[in-house]
Amino acid sequence: MVRKKTLSPSGAKDDDGEYHNVHLNLHEDELAVAGMEIGDEVFVTVREDKIIVQKADPETVDHEF
Numbered sequence: 001m002v003r004k005k006t007l008s009p010s011g012a013k014d015d016d017g018e019y020h021n022v023h024l025n026l027h028e029d030e031l032a033v034a035g036m037e038i039g040d041e042v043f044v045t046v047r048e049d050k051i052i053v054q055k056a057d058p059e060t061v062d063h064e065f
Contacts, residue, residue, distance in 0.1 A: 001033050 005026075009019035031037060034055070041056035054061055 001030060003030065 005024055007022040007024060009021070010023040011019065011021040013019055028038060031040075034053075036042070036055055043054045043056050043061055045052040045054070052062075
């Protein structure tokens with residue numbers, strides 16, 4: 001499943017009026033495809049040009065992307 005999303009600004013602005021955080025809305029049907037539910041803990045891996053979100057299961061987390 002691929003859907004285009006927007007990284008929406010989140011949190012307080014700094015003294016220059018800039019945001020430094022974003023959030024990403026995922027619908028429950030998208031979570032279900034990934035075997036996740038609202039409230040699950042996740043690992044977030046950041047690589048060049050990629051953000052990977054995986055269920056927080058240390059036994060199965062994939063480090064190779």
